Each structure stands twice: as structure tokens, then as C-alpha cells.
Amino acid sequence: MTPEALAALAEDALAAIAGAADPDQLEVVRRRVLGRREGALTRAGAVVATRPPPERPALGRAFNEAKGRVEVALARRSGQLQADALARSADGEWVDMTVLDTEAERGRLHPVTRVLREIEHIFRGLGYSVAEGPEVETDRFNFELLNIPEDHPARDGQDTFYLSDTLLLRTHTSPVQMRTMLGQPPPIRVIAPGRTYRRDNPDPTHFPMFHQVEGLVVDEGITVGDLKGTLLTFARSMFGARREIRLRPNFFPYTEPSMEVDVSCFVCDGAGCRTCHQRGWIEILGSGMVHPQVLRHGGVDPDRHQGFAFGMGPERIAMLKYGIEDGRELTVNDVRFLHQF
Amino acid sequence: MRFSCNWLQDFVDCADVPTARLAERLSATGTEVERVLEWPGGPPGVVLARVVELERMPRSDHLWLTRVDAGGPEPVAVVCGAQNLGRGALVPWAPPGTVLPGGTRLGLRRIRGHPSSGMLCSPAELGLGAEREGILLLDGDAAEPGTPLADVVGADRVLELEITANRPDCLSHLGVARELAAALERPLRRPDCTPPPRSGEAARELVRVAIANPDGCPRYCAEVVSGLPDRPAPLWMQQRLRAVGMRPLGLIVDLSNYVCLELGQPLHAFDLERVRPGGDPVLVTVRPARAGEALLGLDGVERVLDPPTVVIDIGGVPSAIAGLIGGMAGAVVASTSSILLEAACFSGSAVRGASRRLGLRTEASVRFEKGLSPELAPVGAARFVHLAHHLGGARVHPGPIDLHPGARPPGPPIRVTGEALGRALGMAVAAPEAARALRRLEFAVQEVGDRLAVRPPPDRLDVTIAADVLEEVGRSLGYDRVPATLPGRRCPAGTVASPAAREAVRELALGAGFDEAITVSLTAPLVADRLRPLAPPWPPIEVRNPLGPQGSVLRLSCLPGLLQAAAANQARGAERVRLFEIGRAFWGPSAAEPPEEPLLIGLVDHVPGGDADEAARRLRRLVALVVGVGGRCADGPPEVRQGRVPGLHAARAAELWAGGRRVGAVGELADGAREALELRGRTVVAELRLDGWLLAGGPAPQARPIASTPALVEDLAVIVPARAALGPALAAFAGGRVPHLESWRLVDEYTDARLGPAHKGWTFRLVYRDPARTLTGAEGIGLRAAAMEVLAEAVGARRRENA
Numbered sequence A: 001m002t003p004e005a006l007a008a009l010a011e012d013a014l015a016a017i018a019g020a021a022d023p024d025q026l027e028v029v030r031r032r033v034l035g036r037r038e039g040a041l042t043r044a045g046a047v048v049a050t051r052p053p054p055e056r057p058a059l060g061r062a063f064n065e066a067k068g069r070v071e072v073a074l075a076r077r078s079g080q081l082q083a084d085a086l087a088r089s090a091d092g093e094w095v096d097m098t099v100l101d102t103e104a105e106r107g108r109l110h111p112v113t114r115v116l117r118e119i120e121h122i123f124r125g126l127g128y129s130v131a132e133g134p135e136v137e138t139d140r141f142n143f144e145l146l147n148i149p150e151d152h153p154a155r156d157g158q159d160t161f162y163l164s165d166t167l168l169l170r171t172h173t174s175p176v177q178m179r180t181m182l183g184q185p186p187p188i189r190v191i192a193p194g195r196t197y198r199r200d201n202p203d204p205t206h207f208p209m210f211h212q213v214e215g216l217v218v219d220e221g222i223t224v225g226d227l228k229g230t231l232l233t234f235a236r237s238m239f240g241a242r243r244e245i246r247l248r249p250n251f252f253p254y255t256e257p258s259m260e261v262d263v264s265c266f267v268c269d270g271a272g273c274r275t276c277h278q279r280g281w282i283e284i285l286g287s288g289m290v291h292p293q294v295l296r297h298g299g300v301d302p303d304r305h306q307g308f309a310f311g312m313g314p315e316r317i318a319m320l321k322y323g324i325e326d327g328r329e330l331t332v333n334d335v336r337f338l339h340q341f
Numbered sequence B: 001m002r003f004s005c006n007w008l009q010d011f012v013d014c015a016d017v018p019t020a021r022l023a024e025r026l027s028a029t030g031t032e033v034e035r036v037l038e039w040p041g042g043p044p045g046v047v048l049a050r051v052v053e054l055e056r057m058p059r060s061d062h063l064w065l066t067r068v069d070a071g072g073p074e075p076v077a078v079v080c081g082a083q084n085l086g087r088g089a090l091v092p093w094a095p096p097g098t099v100l101p102g103g104t105r106l107g108l109r110r111i112r113g114h115p116s117s118g119m120l121c122s123p124a125e126l127g128l129g130a131e132r133e134g135i136l137l138l139d140g141d142a143a144e145p146g147t148p149l150a151d152v153v154g155a156d157r158v159l160e161l162e163i164t165a166n167r168p169d170c171l172s173h174l175g176v177a178r179e180l181a182a183a184l185e186r187p188l189r190r191p192d193c194t195p196p197p198r199s200g201e202a203a204r205e206l207v208r209v210a211i212a213n214p215d216g217c218p219r220y221c222a223e224v225v226s227g228l229p230d231r232p233a234p235l236w237m238q239q240r241l242r243a244v245g246m247r248p249l250g251l252i253v254d255l256s257n258y259v260c261l262e263l264g265q266p267l268h269a270f271d272l273e274r275v276r277p278g279g280d281p282v283l284v285t286v287r288p289a290r291a292g293e294a295l296l297g298l299d300g301v302e303r304v305l306d307p308p309t310v311v312i313d314i315g316g317v318p319s320a321i322a323g324l325i326g327g328m329a330g331a332v333v334a335s336t337s338s339i340l341l342e343a344a345c346f347s348g349s350a351v352r353g354a355s356r357r358l359g360l361r362t363e364a365s366v367r368f369e370k371g372l373s374p375e376l377a378p379v380g381a382a383r384f385v386h387l388a389h390h391l392g393g394a395r396v397h398p399g400p401i402d403l404h405p406g407a408r409p410p411g412p413p414i415r416v417t418g419e420a421l422g423r424a425l426g427m428a429v430a431a432p433e434a435a436r437a438l439r440r441l442e443f444a445v446q447e448v449g450d451r452l453a454v455r456p457p458p459d460r461l462d463v464t465i466a467a468d469v470l471e472e473v474g475r476s477l478g479y480d481r482v483p484a485t486l487p488g489r490r491c492p493a494g495t496v497a498s499p500a501a502r503e504a505v506r507e508l509a510l511g512a513g514f515d516e517a518i519t520v521s522l523t524a525p526l527v528a529d530r531l532r533p534l535a536p537p538w539p540p541i542e543v544r545n546p547l548g549p550q551g552s553v554l555r556l557s558c559l560p561g562l563l564q565a566a567a568a569n570q571a572r573g574a575e576r577v578r579l580f581e582i583g584r585a586f587w588g589p590s591a592a593e594p595p596e597e598p599l600l601i602g603l604v605d606h607v608p609g610g611d612a613d614e615a616a617r618r619l620r621r622l623v624a625l626v627v628g629v630g631g632r633c634a635d636g637p638p639e640v641r642q643g644r645v646p647g648l649h650a651a652r653a654a655e656l657w658a659g660g661r662r663v664g665a666v667g668e669l670a671d672g673a674r675e676a677l678e679l680r681g682r683t684v685v686a687e688l689r690l691d692g693w694l695l696a697g698g699p700a701p702q703a704r705p706i707a708s709t710p711a712l713v714e715d716l717a718v719i720v721p722a723r724a725a726l727g728p729a730l731a732a733f734a735g736g737r738v739p740h741l742e743s744w745r746l747v748d749e750y751t752d753a754r755l756g757p758a759h760k761g762w763t764f765r766l767v768y769r770d771p772a773r774t775l776t777g778a779e780g781i782g783l784r785a786a787a788m789e790v791l792a793e794a795v796g797a798r799r800r801e802n803a
């Protein structure tokens, strides 16, 4: 008996362990090597004990090493065989993990609601509250109090759906401005989202029913600069931090001065593209300083309080943002269309 | 409206300004440039030629043989098919070799055996206008034959501008030139209105004017002009008219249109000889129309008039609808040489009313209806007679007529200060700077220190208050100079509205796999009535002026619209259609009062195959969803009351009740409704009212301690009638009549032969617990009896033995 013989014994055992194909074969190997009586290594151990004392330390070390290697190999192989066995039995319960249960699929938010939520979120962050008003309005709130006189073209039956002599479907959410002013003293910071109606024959950019978000701020010392800053903040929050805005003079009966607001094109960064009709700017909303007469109608003293107001169309923003070419899609509710959002 | 840059150049130097800069400056001051057209001049090679011979081609019904003097040694033979030539006419001749704008290359040809050299051209052939019939006729004295056409007709640049409703002054070249002059900081030149020499009979000897209703006509100016030649307007004038989209029609009409487009004052010419047959002065009366009075307009349409419409009555004959259209009766014709020229101010509301009643809009009416200044009328008349005299050699009669019953003394000036302007804009504004800006727009400004007294020019009726002046100053200085700030003031303490409960409901629907739809609130009466489970028994409210029958009433429920969308999706082959909408409906007895506007959520889940069991599963899920939505409410989840709901399946429908109110309905769509919608398969629907109870919020839920003593768990098997509903059974358990009962749920529902078709079996798992001690088995017997008793009462249950 030599240390080399013990090592050779271990090598043989390791090869047999590696060759065991299942736990039963492994057990046979174990018994053959480490069995209490007939195990080859066990017997070699007994022989070591019979050698003269001077040989024993070296032989003992070699024996312990050989036995350790075999035991580790047995444990490893056993674990491996068990895992293989488990895997084989689990395979019968195979689940294709890439299949999603369509029943549990989440529904899609309408693109206009997406935009409305974003707008609301931005203005809530600026300290605005959200107000609502009826969709069936009176002529007085929809027009008269907003400085749109009796014979103004906007009041033609051409543009407005009438229900009676005095009731109509609101043509904008601006009446909510007036209801808010009459309902609370300044300071006021409010947005009014909601459905509005115009007697337009539907085409890609005109719809008899659409949404509007109107905003109103009334306080002491409100300036055109405040209007500009507010809308710049909105434009950057909505369309990206690099956006610029420009105010173009325009005309609305309920504001003076009135301006149209353009935002630098978020597709081409102002270089000119299809979205902005090569202009580099996109018109996104109308705005202005609240007309003194409108303030008075709302019970606000224009010498003390000033205000600005703005109005925007979520459909238009949705069309721009999501590249919707025909806005009529927005009320068709084709699920193929809705599933894009 | 279209504007010619050549024309604008008469009043302000702008020819040298690149188009992009023009557009940018105009846009910055509030006039949007929608389009820019390069308007060509005469094509190279084309020269002016005079027709010296003209005869019909033998055996042709339309061709003419002409010889024209084109400045060469010999007249040239040209065959021509136009019918408007006369001997002596000056026309454009394109010699052989000319390439016309359409791409045609001309040559020497023979037409039916007759030689024809090049061609005589219509405006369309020259690219100068739309007129294809008739050769372009030039003013006979315009130039010598042989002159290149391009020398007479230069190229132009045409701006199409969007003029806002408050700026009728900008519906004129002078008005836009004024804007441009201010925007470019260049001087403005006013058109030449120098009075021509006057001669002949005084106007008042020929015409007397009376205004019967000054409300409709604050000012009426008139001139008598005679000796007008029968020839076209000068080519440059025709070219300008064409460039802005107007067709030249002859000297008198062209002059009127020209002045209107130049100054914004509509003019109208009556043929004096036709309206004044006798020797006495003819009486012109501006008066309301008589009911039923008819007038044959210049457009050939006869219109029956009503009193509020204002007419111009000449010698007892209605000869024009004021500010709208002239009549055939006194219309100028080719031979007209004497005219009565009207330059009036008609009130905006009168013209707008007439325009609306008659369904007619004209160049004149679009200007009048926005409100023109009475000061403009005499300017328009003066410009016309100036041009008629200088361009047409006409005689202008003495004593121009000017009735001005609406004359008002000027009001006080508008007072502003530089400080106030700066405060409103949010930047420093020096009074002199503001004054300079205003003066460039022809405002009269008096400056005293920081204070300005401002008077707008007479045609700027839109400027009346300080805020209007602010706008003028703001847009002149440029809003790009205004620093962007946020209103940073203290707001009183208050509450912040919780992120809307509505959004939470929306999330629940999305989470359950429903896609959000937005359907139009306007619908057809039949559709609105089809399914309206929550609406009171009123018919839908009608729209008086719908676009069509499909949108003639306001909806009573979200469901019909959603079902239409589902049907459309199904028709397109969609397999999974599960839609919801949150929106308002409109409930009211009539349109006399504002209707109630409930906020509803409607849900529609379509089962394409039409399997009844699958539909039942979907229905249960839908019920769970709406009850869950309702669980947000302070009153707890709504109670499901199974029963009939119109439009829904008789055995698969329920109402939802909360706080003593009906707040929802849920069920499967009845066959009838399904067929009406052409929906195949089955569809389950629900509608729930959100406002009033659900969105109102309520007290926060209160936690109870969770007991740790062991529970007594028992399965209770009972037999109930086959149509027994679970809801009442669960409600009975919840009633608190079974002591220690902590939770209860149905774990099995079954039928078998022993039960027979009239009964079914239910097994409930009941959990009893006393927080203080362990319940004993003996107690369990009593508890079971109590539970049985409650169930028997609620649903007629009896005990199932040896289950």
C-alpha cells in the first residue's frame, strides 16, 4: 500500500461517480468505494491501520485526501442527479411564459383623455383647481357675459347648436370662467376641461363635438408677462423642455389684448417639417387678458384685479402629439385605433 | 383676402422686403399670411397689337380672320376664335416661337387653309387670370403696338392674409399698408384723392337723396359722373384686380371694385340715364323694404324682401339691397356713360341681418357687416371721382351729395399712462415710445409727461378703451420683448381637490380590460331610445338646428353610442370589443329648462361567439366590476337587485341601488336591441351613475382588530329553489342575526338528479369566531341552526341531509 495507490483508487472512484446515470447507479458506486465492509477505500483504510507506525502518517494523509475527494464528488453528483430528475418531472408541467392572457390585458386610455390628464396634471402642479360646468348652457353664459354681443357672427345658428331660444350646447368651456368668477372672489386659478359643440360638418380637423380646456387666472397685478410665463411653462411641460413660444396678436371678443400662442415645432425643432407645415411653429392655443367688461360681468373690479385666460383643444394636441391625421378617428372608437395608445 | 404687393407699394415701400420677412412682420402684428403667390407678368415675347382687319372666316361659325398691327412693317394674319374682338382693339399677340405659360410653343400654321401667325391671347393663355373666353382687351391708349406686354403688365407678389373679425379696416390695401408701414417703421403714403375739376349740372339738379331710416344708414354720399368712356380699365388696374381674384368687367365696375379693395369702402354705381328717365331730379330714398317687395339682383336672382332689409329706392323702384347687391333695374351696362355713384355707410347689423335672411354674402356685405366708419364714405367717393377723371376722362358734376344723419361729436380721447401700460404688459414702457408706436398706426396722440390722450384713426372703430390701446402698444413693441413670468401671488389657504375619484373609476375599467371610447353626445332619436336604463321617462332633448338626423337629439345614456361603436368594430372583424365611456347624458322633460347632466360610466363587453355560458361569465365579471366601482362609495357597495330592465335580457338583468337610489343597471342586451344594432353574438352592458353619490367621497373606512382566537369553521349545505338569487342570501348573513358569524362565502353550487330541476344545492363556508374565547362544538350546533333560519327566511333554503 502506497499513497500513490490510494490516489489511484480515488481517481477510479471519481470516474465511476461521474459515470453514474441515476441515483441507483450512484448508490452502487458509493457502496463499492465507501461500503462499510466491502468498500475498496474502506478496506484500504483498514490496511493503512495495519502498516508500521513510521509509514502511517503519510499513508493516513493520503487516505483522508482520497476519501474527502470521493465524498465531495458523491455529494455533487447526487445533487446534480436529483436536480435533473426534478427537471424531468417539471417538464411535464411546461408553461409557455411568452403567452399573455388576453383576458387580463389592461384596456387603453383614449388619446384625448391622455392629453386631458397631462394638461390637468401640469396645471394642478401650478396650483390650479379643476372646475366643471354644464354642457347645456344658456345664451347668457355662453355669449352675452363673455362680450359676444347679440349680432356677433359667432352667435349665428351656423355655428351653434340651439335647443331653445335661450339654451344651447356650449361652444367653448369659457362659460365656466364666468361661473367661477361669479362663484368666488379673486384670486382665481382654475382650468375647465370638458366637451364642447360646434355646428361644423365633420372633416379631418372639424368635429361637431370636441373637448376644450379653458384656463383662467384673476388676481391683482396680473400681466401679459404672467400669461406668457404660464403658457411657456405649459408648452415646455407638454411638448419638451427645449420648446419656445411666441404670442401673435389676434382677436377674441372676451379678451383684450388677445393672442394666439405658437409653440416651436417639437418634431423638427423649428427647422420646418410636415407637422408644422414648414413653419417651425405650431399654433396650440388662444389666449389673452380678460376683457374688462367680462371681468365686470363676473363681479370683478377691473381697476383692482386683472386676469388672463386661455383655451386649448385636446383633440388638436392629441393629433399633433400622436400623429393622428384625421381627427374623426377620435370618435369612431375603432379598437385597432384605440390600441395604439 | 388677397393683397397685391404692387398695389401695397403705392402706399408703403415694401417691394424690396423679402416675402419671409413680410410674413414675419405681419404675423407679429396680428395679420396672418396664409399663402404667398407669385403672380406672373406678361410672358416674354408677347407684344401689343392692334386689330386692323376683322372678318368672318368663310364656312365657319366662330372663326375670325384678323390682321393685326404688331409694330412691324406689315400687318400680320392671325386666325382667332374669340368673339370679343372689334376693329381697333388693342390685344396681346404672341408671335411664332413664343412659349406660353401652359407650355405651348407657337408657330406659323394654316387653319382651314388660312395662314395664321402665332395667336391672340386670352388672360388665361397668358397666365394672367382665369378668363379663358375672349381675348385680353387693353385700354386703347395703353401703349403703341409692338410694346412688349411685360412692360405693361409686370409680375406681382400676392399675399393671402387672414384678417380678424375686428379689423374691417384691413380688408383694404390701404389698411394693410398702414399695418405694414408701422411694422416696418416706414412712412405711409395715402392715395391721391385730389378733387378733380367739376363741371356741368349740379348733382342736386339731377338727384335728390333722402334717408328714411338713419339707423340703417348713418351716412350717404353720392356723386354724379358723366362722360365715362366705353373701354376697359387700364391694364395695370385689371392686372391688380385679377391678382386679388376679381374679374375685370368694364371701367365703371372695375373702378368701383378697385376703390373698395383699396380703401375698404364699398361703392355702387347706378346708370343715371336708366334710373332717371325724365328731366326732373330723381328721388333716391334709403328705406326699409316693403313686405313682399321683389328685387332682381345683378346675379340674376330675384329676391323677395322683408321690412328690416334696407333698400335703395330710386324713383319709386327698389334698385339695390343696401350694402349687399345692386339690382338689374339700374345696373350699369357697356353703354353707360353717366352714373350716380353711391358711397354710403350702412349699419353693420342691418347688412348682417339682410345677408343672413337672404343667404347672400358679397364683397360689400362682408365689409359693412363688420362695421365701417361713416368717415370712410366721402373718402371712397373722392377717390372714385379722382380716378374716373384721370383714368377715364370723365366729367365730375359739382355739388357732391353728403347726408350724414348719424354724425356724432367726437367723444373724449382714451387716456392711458406709460406706467399703466407697463404694469399691464409686465415690462417698462416709456410714454414717448408708446406714443411713437401709436402714431405710426395713424393714432393722434397728445403727450403730457407720462400721460397720453389717444384718438384712433376714424376707421379704427375697434379701439375704444384703454385695453384696446394696450393691445396696439403691445403688438407694436412686440410680445417677444415681454419677459415670461409666473403669477406669484399669495393665494388663500384652502383644500386641494383629491385627484378626481372619476380617474380612479376610469382606472378600474381600464384594469378590467375595457378600452376607453369617446362617443358623440349627439345622436338619432331612435338610437337614444334604444337603451336608456337609468334615464327618467322623458324623450331625448332635441337640437333645433342639427347637422342631420343622426345627431338631432342629446343622448340619454352612453350605452347606445358604445353599442354602435361595438357593432362597427364587429363589422370590421374585431374579435375583442370591450369598451367603456365616462361622460354626461342629458335628462329633462323639455328644452325649456336646462336638463340634468348625470355623469355616467357605460361599459360594453361583446361575446362574439354568442355562447350563453360565456356571456354569463362575462356578465358576472361585469357585475363584480360595477359593484367594485360602487365600493368606493361611502354607503358601501351598491345592492344588486335582479329584475327586469327595459332593453336587457329578461332573466339576465339587475339594477344597482345605493343609499335608497337607483344608481346603475347591468345585464345582457336583449335580442331585440341586439338585432336593431346588427350585433352578432351576445353583449353584456352596464351603466352606472357616478355623480351625486360615488364621487362625493365619504368617511374613511374604520379598521377592526383581527381576532387571534381559533375560529369555528363549518360548511353548511342547503337546498334552495333553482331560481334563488345569492344576493339576498349573502345580505341575510350580513344582517348580523347569526351570532359570532365572521365571514361567509359560497363554495359550491350544484344540481343533481336527486334535487330535480326545481332545486339546486348550495354549500356555504361559514366562519364563526369569538374574539375572547374558543367556541365549542356544542355551541356550533346552535349557530348552525341560527344560520339555517336566516337562510330559510331569505331564500327558502332547507337543510340538505348527509350531503
Ligand SMILES: [Zn+2]
Pocket: A265, A266, A267, A268, A269, A270, A271, A272, A273, A274, A275, A276, A277, A278, A279, A280, A281
Ligand atoms: Zn416642424
